[in-house]
Amino acid sequence: MSHTEQEPKGATMTSSVVNTINTIIGSGMLVLPYAFKTDSIFLGTIILFFAAAANSIGLIIQGMTTKFVHRGTATFFTICTLTYPRLSTLFDIAIFMQCFGVAISYIVLTGDLMPLVFSISDWSETQNRLFYILISTVITVPLCFLHKLDSLRYTSVVSLIAIAYLAILIYAQFGYSLSQNFQNIPPENIGPVFYFTPEGIKPVFKTLGVIVLAYTCPNQYSIVTELQNPTIHRINRIVYLSMGVITAIFFSVSFFGYMTFGNALGGNIILMYGDNIYISLGRLLLVLMVLLSFPLMLYPARSSFNNIYFAFKDYLWHKWHQFNSRETAPLLQNNTASGNSDNTENCEVFAEDKLGEKAVPFPEFRFRWITVVLLVLSYLIAISLDSFELILSVVGATGGVLISYVLPGCYGYKLLCTEDPHLLKMLDKHGGEDKFSKLFKSTILRKCCIGLIIWGLFSMTICLYSSLFE
Template structure:
């Protein structure tokens, strides 16, 4: 099932698989809610005594377990990114973007917190990484486990597609440098002449000229090419590497923790902090002109001009790197 889905060239082709995966998530959430409610009304008689543990409402089990779990939480909040939604908005004002962020994150946080609390209050400190393995064998739990497998199968191509594109982009950059396929000097000079003022009685502003050149370059940008041969080679290599990793590792929680502590932290903390520090309250004339050109109504928005947000962005970079190191240490050296 995974191979043909991963060989689809457009991620839009996976929209029906996404609906099935979301349905599986809904069933698993309802299953966890249901077991918790039944446990409350039956005084936990539906849970075997050996699987019932102590419940700690305030005191954690230790520093390492906290940071080990933090990697999973970061990964959970990494998945519902806003970039694709923002890029498809017809009128992407900051007010609309913030509204979408607040609503979507509130719904996501409610689902994550309610499911995690329901699972923890059902089993206590004996809870393992995969809660579905804690329940007894019956039709409902077996269905939930089957749907979890189906969800992973159908979600894998959704992550495989951007991964393949990223590897292709990396390959393209290195091949361009190795083959010295840089823009000829004559063509670059011609493009500069196209952006120069018609009246040349005075020297043009260098920042304005650089900005004009960048805007022309942006207009001529195209997607990084991916030939059919490279498409299938990259797909085969990535699928083989993924399958080998799946055979060698047997802890689902370990994988989620490591991915969350590395890629999740980078995407959620480090890169947003870097972009914020680079772009917010920027002194660069080219950046200011680009903002004013692309979004003149939002150019004076406090989110783009606040020195405090710029400092917070720097703190976010440092915080993300510290969290990454501590999480990896807690995961790999239990």
């Protein structure tokens, strides 16, 4: 093996699992107990585990699609260009809106929570909020200029510590309240517990989006790209380990949080507890967690923005080139009219081959100015908004569902059990030993892809309906 063919170094399994968990688990974890309130424990558990299984299949399919392109080039854009080239830019716009919207919500949440932890008495509520939003740049800005997700593995560990503390805090509060026969909780914060009776169809539909979107992982392609020896087996192990830990945390937090307050539970469980040093520390760690998660959301948003920029730049270049060609060589039109469809097809295949061999260009200068633009925009929007729930829920219902279900389902349906000679050639060229995996010939997995598409479109409709028509 030559020097250029040596296996490049990359992220370890541990750091990949940590980054996956940290990307998925965010502040939405603290809203999941409310889903048990509206759904009941039984139905909430079923939806929670079903969403985990569906997202796991989506992540596995994303990992498999990386075997159809050159290592390190797999993104939603490149895979979409290989499978559905005319929709690639549209999907990237949706992904950008989702990730950028979530990133902004993290800044808004910081401005809302920090004054509860430590309020500067001489300042107004608006001044306190503005101060903490601006001071958060000390943490977020340096991290956003890191080029690789694996560079964030240590900040991800800090975020996981914060997640663990918040989960333990919820467990401990339930245990203490149980030992006190719940006499330590104000009567207005105690309600009945329903094991099998949901509040109604509309409330269930409303919290369905909370559970579905809680599992969204927009960084799967980046995680696989940076992984050492990214075989199908290792990629699937990351999915199993990550989703196992995440589902255990989601279920336990939902169950014990709901059992503590019953149907008197509000939206964010961390706001239900009284003020003491442990709760204040929990809120501080929550702020730290979302600030450290901000770069993880900006990372795919920046990649999608670059893909959109590249697509429009490439489109304008081709339009200019075609215009000049018509001006300089009008006599060629008659000679090529009969073979126009073949030429178009060849151009599309060439484009697919090119993207299969080479990632979308992302030079250092463009990386920096896109990062600066996105940072400035995110902070300006966060400062100007008092609440971002409606916009976040709408972009989450579209971009989040596309990322988790619709796109992986469409990719898998196109690539699995394929008889397309071009796609088979790409798998044979880039798949390595994994090209012999039975998963690529699995009719069951291909049917699961159809199920993902249907479930995704259903979830998108429900989430949008519950967000826009409360």
